[in-house]
Amino acid sequence: MKKVMKYAFMLIGAVVVMLGAFVLFIYVSDFPSYSVQIPSVNIDYTPSRVERGKKLASMLCVECHQNPETKQITGRLMFDLPPEFGTVYTKNITQHxxxxxxxxxxxxxxxxLRTGIHPKTKRAVPPYMIKLPTMADEDLYxxxxxxxxxxxxxxxxxxxNKQSSPSLLTKFLMRVVIKPFDYPTKPILLPDTNNSVALGKYLVSNLGCNDCHAADVTKVNALEIEKTPGFMGGGSNWTDVTRTTLYSSNITFDKETGIGSWSEADFRKAIKDGIRPDGRPLSYPMERKVQLTDSEINAIYAFLRTAPHLHSPHKPAEEFVIAKNASKGEQIYVRYGCQRCHGESGLGIGDLRQAxxxxxxxxxxxxxxxHSSKYYPETVMIQWDGIxxxxxxxxxxxxxxxLGKKAEQAMVR
Ligand code: HEC
Ligand code: HEC
Ligand code: HEC
Incomplete structure (x- = not known):
């Protein structure tokens, strides 16, 4: 009996030491590295490609890379990343x-952009940098x-560039869960724009709708989007600039818990203006997309219609608590969710401290x-008139x- 106990303890001891060694290894090591095979391409930078690229980048790249104070794409702190992932900065992607x-x-x-492997460091890029494995070659060009x-x-x-410090959790995910995509072996073509459902699927798969409206972001199937568990039924958790949690909503056509009773016009208003049929604004990180045309939004609607209807009620967001003696203005600021984008201080993905x-x-x-669109035509900020x-x-x-005065005083000090 004693002998059995002794072996049992030795075994447990060995497991503990190995686990400890594994954690230490993850802690001190960098993200894993992969082999890199750079495709040889010769892209003609035509004016129509530049125009199309600007539209795509304004929806997909600019906000994450844009310093809100200077409006330049020289990188910023990712305010809206849950703290468990560490402190992360995006990078300078200008032509310097x-x-x-x-x-x-x-x-x-x-x-x-295709694989998620950094061509210079050969390391995988973290999950919070976009990857576009299904985007058409033409759109990437x-x-x-x-x-x-x-x-x-x-x-x-x-x-x-500022140095990021990803957490142990991020490093662990990078080792164990997140794998880069293979570079595609065949050309990826643009969808037929006359086929509304096909165009809708393409947009849903490339504008992040699939990632965010999944039940769990770690289980997203980016290559065959319909196989994502809880496809379009929502429920995954997100954080705003103040790192307050909220959940994505069910955008299947379930009548009770999804958007089954929304008309095409209701849907266009939600996507373009950021306002639901009942007048409630959508909260960041769900951003309105003024860049999309009506027919593109109708195509998304047509595609969503084909997805299985899931019963999945929208989970209530975590409350952002302010001081009991907060001024009337601050209470209004928080009631309408200004802090979700501007933070408590006025500086978030938008900076209102100079206003x-x-x-x-x-x-x-x-x-x-x-009417912020009059001043910033492509802004994600909702037009608050009437709300x-x-x-x-x-x-x-x-x-x-x-808030502006407080920031000035902090500068002087
Ligand atoms: C959700 C936020 C996010 C979005 C959206 C995003 N990026 Fe990034 N990007 C990052 C982060 C974070 C890094 C830094 C990754 C790292 O630390 O390795 C990065 C790094 C990069 C780099 C590497 C720069 C370098 O010097 O190492 C390039 C190039 C880049 N992004 C281009 C783009 C383009 C083009 C788009 C749009 C198609 C885009 N990014 C969209 C967050 C984002
Ligand atoms: C960064 C994550 C993110 C992305 C990308 C995203 N959504 Fe959302 N979406 C959310 C969250 C979170 C909510 C809930 C917002 C709230 O509570 O106000 C939401 C809400 C919605 C709603 C409101 C549904 C309702 O019943 O109130 C619609 C419609 C919607 N999203 C459609 C889309 C479409 C279409 C796309 C792609 C073009 C998309 N979303 C991309 C996170 C995202
Ligand atoms: C969805 C995110 C979002 C929300 C919510 C939001 N804003 Fe903004 N706001 C922005 C962004 C981004 C800008 C910067 C303009 C731009 O480049 O789009 C901005 C700009 C501003 C400006 C102009 C700043 C300047 O220097 O010109 C003011 C003022 C402002 N917001 C006030 C508010 C108030 C008040 C609320 C709440 C009622 C609010 N915002 C809610 C994103 C948001």
């Missing part, structure tokens, strides 16, 4: 030869053409809040000014 990606070949950019173009946003800027200086009188500041009550603008403007 050393700090940006000016010296990368087209094939290197293409290879990374367009994004690359835009990155190479004479558009102001991509011009070289001498801004250093008090740019718009010294309340009537202009109110107009900016009501925020008229008598709420004065205290809300006061709070916006307060």
């Amino acid at each position: 030869p050393t700090k940006g990606i000016g010296a990368w070949s087209d094939g290197e950019i293409l290879f990374m 367009s994004i690359i053409s835009w990155l190479r173009s004479s558009e102001p946003m991509v011009q070289p800027l001498d801004v250093d 008090h200086k740019k718009y010294p009188d309340d009537s202009t500041l109110t107009d900016v809040i009501k 925020i009550k008229d008598d709420e603008y004065a205290p809300l403007c006061a709070h916006v000014r307060e």
Whole structure:
């Protein structure tokens, strides 16, 4: 008996030591590396590709890479990443030869966007950098053409990249769960734009709808989207700029818990304006997409209609708690979810801390809040006109000014 106990203890001891060694290994090691085979491509940067690439990049790349204070794509802190993943910065993707990606070949950019393997370091890129394994070659050529173009946003800027510190959890996921995609062996063609369902499927698979509206982001099937568990039924958790949790909604055509009773026009309003049929705004990170045409949105609707109807009620979001003695303006700011994008301080994916200086009188500041598209044509900010009550603008403007002044004082100190 004693002997059995002794062996049992030795075995447990050995397992503990091995586990410890494994954790230590993950902790000190970098992301795993893979073999890199850069495709040889020769992309013609035509004006129509640059134009198309700009539209795609404005939906898929700019926000993550854009510093909200300068509006330049030189990288930013990923405010909205759950803290368990560590502190992460996106990178300078301007044409700067050393700090940006000016010296990368087209094939290197293409290879990374397709596979998720960094062509220079040969390391896998973390899950929070986009991968586009099913995007048509032509659309990827367009994004690359835009990155190479004479558009102001991509011009070289001498801004250093900040060092990220991914957590143990991220490193573990990178070793064990997340695998890069194979570089496709056949050309990927654009969908037939006359086939609404096919176009809709293409957009759902390439605009992130599939990733975010899955039941669990770690189980997304990016190559055969319909095989994603809980396809379009929502339920996965997301965080806003304040790192408050909210859940994606059910966008199958289930009548009770999905969008089965929405008309095509209701759906267009939600996607373009960010407003539901009952008047409630959609919350970040669900962003309205002003860049999509009506027929593209109708195509998404047509495709969603074909997906199995799932019964999956929308889980309530975590509450963002503010001080009991918060000003009336701050209460309004939080009631409408301004902090989801602007944070508590006014700085998030959008920066409103200069607004008090740019718009010294309340009537202009109110107009900016009501009709921000007039000032920023492609903004993800909802047009608050008709949603925020008229008598709420004065205290809300006061709070916006307060945030600007607080930031100024912090600079002086
Ligand atoms: C969800 C946020 C997010 C989106 C969307 C995103 N990126 Fe990134 N990107 C990142 C992060 C984070 C990194 C840094 C990864 C790392 O640390 O290795 C990165 C790195 C890169 C790099 C490598 C730069 C370097 O010097 O190592 C390139 C190139 C790039 N992104 C291009 C793009 C393009 C093009 C798009 C749009 C198709 C895009 N990104 C969309 C977050 C994002
Ligand atoms: C970054 C993750 C993310 C992406 C990408 C995303 N969604 Fe969402 N979506 C969400 C979240 C989270 C909600 C819930 C928002 C809320 O609680 O207000 C939501 C809500 C919605 C709603 C409202 C449904 C309802 O019943 O209220 C619709 C419609 C929708 N998304 C459609 C889409 C479509 C179509 C796409 C692709 C073009 C897409 N979403 C891409 C995260 C995302
Ligand atoms: C979905 C994200 C989102 C939400 C929610 C949001 N905003 Fe914004 N807002 C932005 C972004 C992004 C910008 C920067 C303009 C741009 O480039 O799109 C901005 C710009 C602004 C500006 C102009 C800043 C300037 O310097 O010109 C003000 C003022 C503002 N927001 C106030 C508000 C208020 C008040 C609320 C709540 C009622 C709010 N925003 C909600 C994303 C958002």
